Amino acid sequence: MTASLQDTPVGRLSGHDIYLFREGSHTRLYEKMGCQLDEGGEGASFAVWAPNARAVSVVGDFNGWRDDAAPLSPRPDDSGLWEGNVAGVRSGALYKYRIVCANGEIAYKADPYAAYAEAPPQTASRAWRFDYAWGDGDWMQSRSRRQALDTPMSIYEVHLGSWLRPEGGGLPGYREIAPRLAEYVSGMGFTHVEFLPLAEHPFYGSWGYQCTGYFAPTARYGTPEDFMFLVDCLHRAGIGVIMDWVPSHFPSDAHGLAEFDGTHLYEHADPRQGYHPEWHSSIFNYGRHEVCAFLLSSATCWLDRYHIDALRVDAVASMLYLDYGRKHGEWIPNRYGGKENLEAVAFLRRLNESVYREFPDVHTIAEESTAWPMVSRPVHLGGLGFGMKWNMGWMHDSLDYFKHDPIHRKFHHGRITFSIWYAFQENFVLPLSHDEVVYGKGSLIARMPGDDWLRFAGLRCLFAYMWAHPGKKLLFMGGEFAQQAEWNHEGELDWGALQDPRRGALRLLVGELNHLYRAHPALHARDFDTGGFQWVDSENSDDSVIAFLRRAEGGRDVLVVCNFTPMLRNNYLVGVPQGGYWREELNTDAALYGGSDAGNFGGVEAAPAPCHGQPWSLALTLPPLAVLYLVPEGDHGSTQG
Template sequence: MNTDAASEALAIVRGEHGDPFSFLGLHEEAGRPVVRVFVPGAAAVEVVSASGKRLGALAEAHPDGLFAGFVEPTGRDYRLKVTWKSKDSNGGQKTEMPDAYSFPPTVSDYDLYLFGEGNHNRLYDVLGAHLHELDGTPGTRFAVWAPNARRVSVVGDFNAWDGRRNVMRNHNGVWEVFVPGVREGALYKFELLGANGELILKADPFGFFFEQHPGTASIVHDPTRYAWADDEWMSERAKGNDLSAPMSIYEVHLGSWKLHEDGRPYLYHELAEELVPYVKDLGYTHVEFLPPTEHPFGGSWGYQPLGLYAPTSRFGNPDDFRRLVEEFHKAGIGVIIDWVPAHFPEDAHGLANFDGTHLYEHADPRKGRHPDWGTLIFNYGRNEVRNYLTANALFWLREFHVDGLRVDAVASMLYLDYSREAGEWVPNEHGGNENLEAIALLRRTNELVYGEVPGAFTVAEESTAWPMVSRPTSMGGLGFGYKWNMGWMHDSLAYMQEDPMYRSYHHNEITFSLIYAFNENFVLPLSHDEVVHGKRSILGRMPGDTWQRFANLRAYYGFMYAHPGKQLLFMGSEFGQEREWNHDAGLDWYLLDNELNAGTLELVRRLNTVYKATPALYERDFDGRGFEWISGGDTENSVISFVRRGESPEDFVVAVCNFTPVVRERYRIGVPEADLYTELLNTDAPEFGGSGVSNGRIAVEALPEHGREHSVNLTLPPLATLLLQPAGRTADGRSS
């Protein structure tokens, strides 16, 4: 062995060789074929043909397991016959196996080109770990992006976690290798020799499955084998997700919806059996999961993810999660997941300093570190990082049949000075505080979702007055389908917390949202964020004695469903959970033994039923023609009244909310047309826990009121919302 070869051999043994394919495997030397292999623990190595013919014996070139020798002419389909040392676990045995360095590259130049541009929309089919058959040999192909690493290896339970054994081939920063014999369920990580010579051990950024916490290894998993049985839903979901369709969302934290008696959370397959029928029985159209992606810290509720391509293994495997989605679809319920492209935690096995450099995150902490959450911010200006995120959005919609992505913390992405003082942020190229790179990412993601996945949609959790969040990018908008109405949530909750005696002084808080209700496609959220960190539960915010608190809650929910926009309610709020949400504890299901809690649940069930059957309550949620004030200015009595209209002129509902505990006799309001009216819904009904004050059939009088030619006299129940419709209408609001 010459000096150069000896130097390369030493680099192989030390795990420092950056291009092992140039040295190991089959090569030509002095005009003859030579094979070099690195097999730690081997006593002897022979090369044989695919038919078993002996082609040559390899000599030991280094005692750590490097063998080399001339062989008879052969193609790439040769095999190694290894005799193991006695001290090895296979001591004395002989094993025949392929040579990992005899296989061709598994990443094409076209894949690399698209990735470099940031436009590979199926990047998850290229990077990560994929079960594969190459030249008739089963195994797994591994690929990872680490452009600044000196050497990258895949390590796992299949190679004794030895980073010298399966060193990968480098293609412009993408490292790949096919490892024969690695099957589904194998544990693996990537071992990198960083830019400064440090050894780094990382989980797979594209891992489809992970060890259960506190384990951090990735697991080889086949994402394509699941036989979906939700074709009917998938072919029709565009209709159910249309802006003019009803959308009532039940928000769920999977780990704490319900616990077993021993404190274990329900697994995906158990949730499929219990959560799905529960949500269906309550009449919700959609369910939304707090981030189901893999994350290291349970206390982050999933909002600090490190496995963006994997459902958390806390509750089962990826196929179990697929089944959960499928069961919702079979029940006619859409699935939304919270998606977090805003930041990621610094855990050592994750994306931070991935190849020894700031690869996924900005190097400048003024752009790369989130001051509130102690997390790192993606470098949205880097093509490959942007591609990592856009492909991930498509991955969940395609590979898990998810219907919608609710994008978390959008405001923190849009503003360079978000939660930063002067001098703590870097202006953009125009001197402004807009994060132009993040804006471009959000627009591109929305264009891809709506352009490539029919029926899918996106929702922005955006808490500022950024314009046109839910308007198409062609109009200069961000391209989201919906935006959470944080202003409505804040103002209406502030109003409901007031003692009814003082609500007249805060009347604008319950009416102000109607000034801007049609500026965006709004979702009205009463989310997990509103029932933690000392804010109290939704019921906990309601004033008065026990009966009044529940009556306030019922009136509030009635107002929410009558208000323009789609609805979202966090789990537990549907039956009046008393305490704040605790992610380590299940919901207080025993409360349903109480009449008022059970009545609240029945009200939510009834609200969903009426809502879905009444086009006036959803068809024109985002069209100003779908709403008319009757009276929004009765501050003295804390009463508001308005009309909701559907596409057909005959489809309308009159809503009246009395936010005081006083029964108001002969309360006159103007109405749209001359007819008898009936109560479509009364939140004060006895079956909901109310006092039973009602109106029966309501005669219309030719007396002008509120600028209308006809009016009715109502008895307003205490702390209640009434929904009225003309008598003789069917359940869907149309004439019978």
């Protein structure tokens, strides 16, 4: 059949849809806009927002890419939408919008609402009919319980194209990698996988952070159903799926959103507001309601259509501040003369209200690097409404502390204790992410000082301290076995390094940390509650030793003692709240983790000798550059009310 406009009624957008679109509150435009295939025949309705265009038509392989074969008509309601029904369109068909701009220039644009796209470097959109039967019912029904804030969340961050590649090279496919990733992550004890952005992006080297397809999984790894299979497979293995999502900026590729109808439609026209100087990309205009509805619908699409369990929202700080990455005079103050982006703040609040209203069992997680208050507090209390926030301060302070030679750490003791002062102001995730192992920063193991033994001991110490610190956990792939080189997105992880017994031992430790974190409520149930943490000793800077209790209501405390120097310390007294036998649940210096095997022979009996303000004390052997977890045995429980 020759493609042409049909005589049937145009469009799937109702008057109510238009109202919500123009109000900026529509959250399901992916069901209405773009290419919507007819249910029973060969054809589709198209709808695109291009208010300043002179003319719009659909060109594709179904009409020989002829400019005049399928013109769209503007709606008569001043919405700026162009609509039309086109015959001959089947699932998989390639298409673009041909836009005659206000100045007469011609632009060929990919569909902003496309569900699928050509694999880059090709840039056309694809018409797509979904055909997938989900098998993750058990996960979805139990997700509310599994993702409650008092449950463990240990996240394995993954760049899909460089985790593991097939024999012979090339990129992996969603389906082929799914069972291997699920088995690995489950075996390691992580609760969630977080993917660097998988929305379609033209430049592979952007890692997905320069996105053009806000509703389309990248075709580099397969079809939308293939991506569904990956999520489904992880869910059936009991693993949650987090995806990085980028509503902060977009690239200026000719087929993308930039100057979509010949004008600055999705972005601000003034480069002081609409151009990001650090990333050389365009900034969304959050004051335009239709743009907000586009982004709200994108977020909803990933959560609804693809069963994503959480969105990690990238670069929130760049959205909040008008002067982000800019020098004096390079930005425009808000209406009160301040640097806060009031329109972005309103959008983020609306986003979080919308997500939690429609999906109360998912999370939004902010990558926000400043001291903006109440990021993870409800909107009705004056917060931004995110569920959690990355703790960038903890990350910077911890890595700075661990880079120092242990002999000098006593002069930097505050770096390792300061985070507790603000640990409960937000619902924090502790991130050791991809950003910390690129651009010359070195791998985690390479940043540890000293010889090989000290470096591995230092990394074991960092991980055990991190898993005991209040907050959820995130580790970028390769960190679990101390990959030596920086991460390279063009290859795969150095799996051959696991032939080194020290790296296998470190990976064993990370698995054990996940096991203990999940097994002991004291280590996770009160991550966001001041009652879940109590200092025992934070002042011993001379020895670079800290001790604290993680506490659970009605459960057993976990005593954590960290020795940040390679000095073996005998008969080291640490106060505890109760008597009896304290079992040594973890010792990072154990031989099976690659340590020297110093320790306490499985545990210590508490003596009725007050210490550190506690009525009892333990005389411990502190292994060199190691962390101990100790748990009281018997039915003592916690003495905390």
